[in-house]
Amino acid sequence: MFSIFDSQMMLRAIELAKRGIYTTAPNPNVGCVITQGDDIVGEGFHFRAGEPHAEVYALRAAGEKACGATAYVTLEPCSHHGRTPPCADALIAAGVSRVVCAMVDPNPKVAGRGIQRMRDAGIQVDVGLMQAQAEALNPGFIKVMKTGLPFVQLKLASSIDGRTALANGQSQWITGAEARADVQVFRAQAGAILSTSQTVLDDNPSLNVRWAQLPETVKSVYQQDDVRQPVRVILDTHRKVSDSATLFSLDGDIIIVTAKDDKPSVNESVTVLTVEQQDGHLNLNSTLRALAAKGIHHIWVEAGATLAGSLLNAGLVDEVIVYQAPKLMGSDSRGLVKLEGLTSMSQVPTFTLTDVTRIGDDVRFRMQKPQPD
Amino acid sequence: MFSIFDSQMMLRAIELAKRGIYTTAPNPNVGCVITQGDDIVGEGFHFRAGEPHAEVYALRAAGEKACGATAYVTLEPCSHHGRTPPCADALIAAGVSRVVCAMVDPNPKVAGRGIQRMRDAGIQVDVGLMQAQAEALNPGFIKVMKTGLPFVQLKLASSIDGRTALANGQSQWITGAEARADVQVFRAQAGAILSTSQTVLDDNPSLNVRWAQLPETVKSVYQQDDVRQPVRVILDTHRKVSDSATLFSLDGDIIIVTAKDDKPSVNESVTVLTVEQQDGHLNLNSTLRALAAKGIHHIWVEAGATLAGSLLNAGLVDEVIVYQAPKLMGSDSRGLVKLEGLTSMSQVPTFTLTDVTRIGDDVRFRMQKPQPD
Numbered sequence: 001m002f003s004i005f006d007s008q009m010m011l012r013a014i015e016l017a018k019r020g021i022y023t024t025a026p027n028p029n030v031g032c033v034i035t036q037g038d039d040i041v042g043e044g045f046h047f048r049a050g051e052p053h054a055e056v057y058a059l060r061a062a063g064e065k066a067c068g069a070t071a072y073v074t075l076e077p078c079s080h081h082g083r084t085p086p087c088a089d090a091l092i093a094a095g096v097s098r099v100v101c102a103m104v105d106p107n108p109k110v111a112g113r114g115i116q117r118m119r120d121a122g123i124q125v126d127v128g129l130m131q132a133q134a135e136a137l138n139p140g141f142i143k144v145m146k147t148g149l150p151f152v153q154l155k156l157a158s159s160i161d162g163r164t165a166l167a168n169g170q171s172q173w174i175t176g177a178e179a180r181a182d183v184q185v186f187r188a189q190a191g192a193i194l195s196t197s198q199t200v201l202d203d204n205p206s207l208n209v210r211w212a213q214l215p216e217t218v219k220s221v222y223q224q225d226d227v228r229q230p231v232r233v234i235l236d237t238h239r240k241v242s243d244s245a246t247l248f249s250l251d252g253d254i255i256i257v258t259a260k261d262d263k264p265s266v267n268e269s270v271t272v273l274t275v276e277q278q279d280g281h282l283n284l285n286s287t288l289r290a291l292a293a294k295g296i297h298h299i300w301v302e303a304g305a306t307l308a309g310s311l312l313n314a315g316l317v318d319e320v321i322v323y324q325a326p327k328l329m330g331s332d333s334r335g336l337v338k339l340e341g342l343t344s345m346s347q348v349p350t351f352t353l354t355d356v357t358r359i360g361d362d363v364r365f366r367m368q369k370p371q372p373d
Numbered sequence: 374m375f376s377i378f379d380s381q382m383m384l385r386a387i388e389l390a391k392r393g394i395y396t397t398a399p400n401p402n403v404g405c406v407i408t409q410g411d412d413i414v415g416e417g418f419h420f421r422a423g424e425p426h427a428e429v430y431a432l433r434a435a436g437e438k439a440c441g442a443t444a445y446v447t448l449e450p451c452s453h454h455g456r457t458p459p460c461a462d463a464l465i466a467a468g469v470s471r472v473v474c475a476m477v478d479p480n481p482k483v484a485g486r487g488i489q490r491m492r493d494a495g496i497q498v499d500v501g502l503m504q505a506q507a508e509a510l511n512p513g514f515i516k517v518m519k520t521g522l523p524f525v526q527l528k529l530a531s532s533i534d535g536r537t538a539l540a541n542g543q544s545q546w547i548t549g550a551e552a553r554a555d556v557q558v559f560r561a562q563a564g565a566i567l568s569t570s571q572t573v574l575d576d577n578p579s580l581n582v583r584w585a586q587l588p589e590t591v592k593s594v595y596q597q598d599d600v601r602q603p604v605r606v607i608l609d610t611h612r613k614v615s616d617s618a619t620l621f622s623l624d625g626d627i628i629i630v631t632a633k634d635d636k637p638s639v640n641e642s643v644t645v646l647t648v649e650q651q652d653g654h655l656n657l658n659s660t661l662r663a664l665a666a667k668g669i670h671h672i673w674v675e676a677g678a679t680l681a682g683s684l685l686n687a688g689l690v691d692e693v694i695v696y697q698a699p700k701l702m703g704s705d706s707r708g709l710v711k712l713e714g715l716t717s718m719s720q721v722p723t724f725t726l727t728d729v730t731r732i733g734d735d736v737r738f739r740m741q742k743p744q745p746d
Contacts, residue, residue, distance in 0.1 A: 159721070160695055160738060161709040162535025170718050305704055312701065320701070322533055326724040326740050328685065328693070330715055331678055331708025336534040339703025345543050348532070351699040356729060356736050363729050365533060365736070367699045 009072040016045040025191040026295035028141040032058040041065040055087040067095035076105035079114035088114040092121040102134030106145035140298030163329035178360025190300035197236035309338035389418040398564040399668035401514040405431040414438040428460040440468035449478040452487040461487040465494040475507030479518035513671030536702035551733025563673035570609035682711035
């Protein structure tokens with residue numbers, strides 16, 4: 001069904017889709033290539049919600065050459081009227097004769113309807129080329145559409161012996177400047193940065209993306225205004241965070257998740273979200289579902305050992321990213337993750353290492369939960 | 374002073390020297406290449422204490438071609454009568470006209486005397502080619518000769534969050550079979566494996582080299598009988614280890630280091646070494662000096678968090694080797710290193726990462742103490 005040329009074109013479409021990783025949220029990253037014979041006649045990718053989809057850019061570039069052409073799209077073209085008209089209709093109208101999709105759109109509003117619509121119009125539609133790579137473009141979008149829960153990355157940073165602070169609380173800086181800059185890249189790709197009232201009270205963090213700290217590889221491709229500020233989400237069960245906390249004075253939206261909405265929001269960029277409690281804490285599953293319903297598909301968690309442990313215990317973490325500094329801080333220092341009730345090694349959360357990379361003087365581990373068989 | 378050809382020949386001599394890393398202790402690893410014009414006419418390396426030195430093997434291979442030849446040696450040829458006659462004399466007798474040494478022998482019995490002896494005999498001797506690489510062949514030998522203290526490698530193994538056992542003591546197995554096999558390679562290169570009575574009482578370990586677990590790259594080059602069993606050193610201040618511990622029933626020498634020699638040794642392969650106490654523990658500096666005096670130049674430490682911390686606190690560790698498994702065991706689990714009295718991040722032991730390697734499902738860090746400026 002697929003030729004080597006098909007694979008080369010889909011790979012190019014995936015490359016194009018990646019250009020949107022800092023900008024498209026909550027929309028998925030999508031790339032499109034249109035070919036006529038052996039020639040690329042149009043390329044496009046989705047850049048920002050509300051702006052045209054990848055197919056539209058590619059069709060515009062192809063112009064009349066789209067007639068009889070093949071279109072390679074990393075995600076099934078949409079069939080519904082959203083903020084833009086359906087892309088399936090645009091491909092039909094342009095006279096494209098074949099469409100290759102890497103994957104079916106998991107969005108229940110699409111879910112094969114775009115493909116059906118094009119087939120009904122006489123277009124040959126082939127589905128499934130480089131599906132795994134296309135899925136990797138949009139882990140959050142796909143997880144929310146399939147499960148209602150967002151994709152959660154848990155960021156941890158410690159010494160080699162897993163310590164985050166001395167017994168007296170001293171912790172700055174365990175990891176180096178390069179590791180902290182690397183964190184900025186992950187923050188910039190997330191739909192939200194999630195933390196807790198405790199972290200805000202302890203550290204008064206900004207929890208935003210700092211343009212100056214992004215690597216040159218990012219800054220050379222984007223304008224400063226292009227890069228979104230992820231929504232900052234603070235779990236604040238009892239509304240302990242003061243209105244004067246630094247994060248309220250910085251650009252970007254904030255969601256305070258609380259158990260009882262008895263205080264007004266701090267200002268117009270702050271939304272208060274009420275979630276039920278469970279054992280005296282916010283129900284984390286409900287919290288994440290509520291955030292997903294607000295269009296937050298991809299969450300980057302930076303908090304303390306307690307929230308990290310609770311998320312892990314609840315099975316809500318998709319990827320753990322650990323920065324380790326070549327230091328030994330000793331057993332009296334503070335631990336990385338609070339996990340309770342472990343009595344057998346078989347209960348210990350075990351991950352699949354997907355990447356180990358030196359970042360400056362430190363090392364970054366990326367680990368995923370093993371998939372169930 | 375040195376040509377590219379000289380460097381190539383010295384590199385070859387260093388490669389040859391490495392063949393002895395499992396066998397020469399307590400002698401240093403040494404390699405030798407003899408050339409006549411552009412041709413190698415003889416090669417040799419030291420294989421085992423009591424057997425001929427590298428230069429002797431190379432001279433034997435060169436035969437009459439040694440006359441007028443150049444000899445490349447990774448370490449200054451010896452000038453004293455040990456278990457074998459002085460190599461400097463052998464090179465003179467063979468009529469070699471130039472000797473290139475990577476480094477001066479730090480052994481006070483040699484320390485330039487071999488070089489002087491050859492120069493006095495009219496040989497051109499050039500010193501210092503690839504010295505750093507040659508020094509790396511014999512970290513233990515060099516450190517003992519210069520300081521009286523052995524080269525100490527501290528082996529640690531933990532989860533990503535720096536835990537060695539659950540709160541109830543369960544710990545088997547944190548790291549995988551590949552990491553445990555890698556440990557065998559380090560054990561086999563060490564002059565001694567050092568542990569404590571506590572570890573022996575808790576785990577009843579063998580602390581030996583298991584031929585079956587060595588990698589094929591080792592087994593294909595050596596015969597099983599070639600690979601030494603490192604001396605097993607047990608710190609047992611109060612002679613708590615029972616004579617029935619497994620390690621006494623296995624091949625290889627054992628040294629029990631104790632504070633008071635009031636019990637006889639278990640059997641003829643067990644030596645009892647008495648060392649003074651300091652704050653209720655064996656004085657670690659004195660212990661290591663006493664071991665060095667017994668010809669133990671390179672020590673591989675496998676023990677618990679207390680000894681690890683004490684050695685680090687005393688500044689006696691040259692290299693830390695940490696195996697980490699992609700698991701999270703939580704803050705209630707047991708810590709990796711006991712370090713006390715840290716009140717500022719500036720006091721935290723910080724290392725230079727020299728290597729990060731995936732070993733099976735785990736990751737191995739190699740870290741050295743930063744050298745003083």
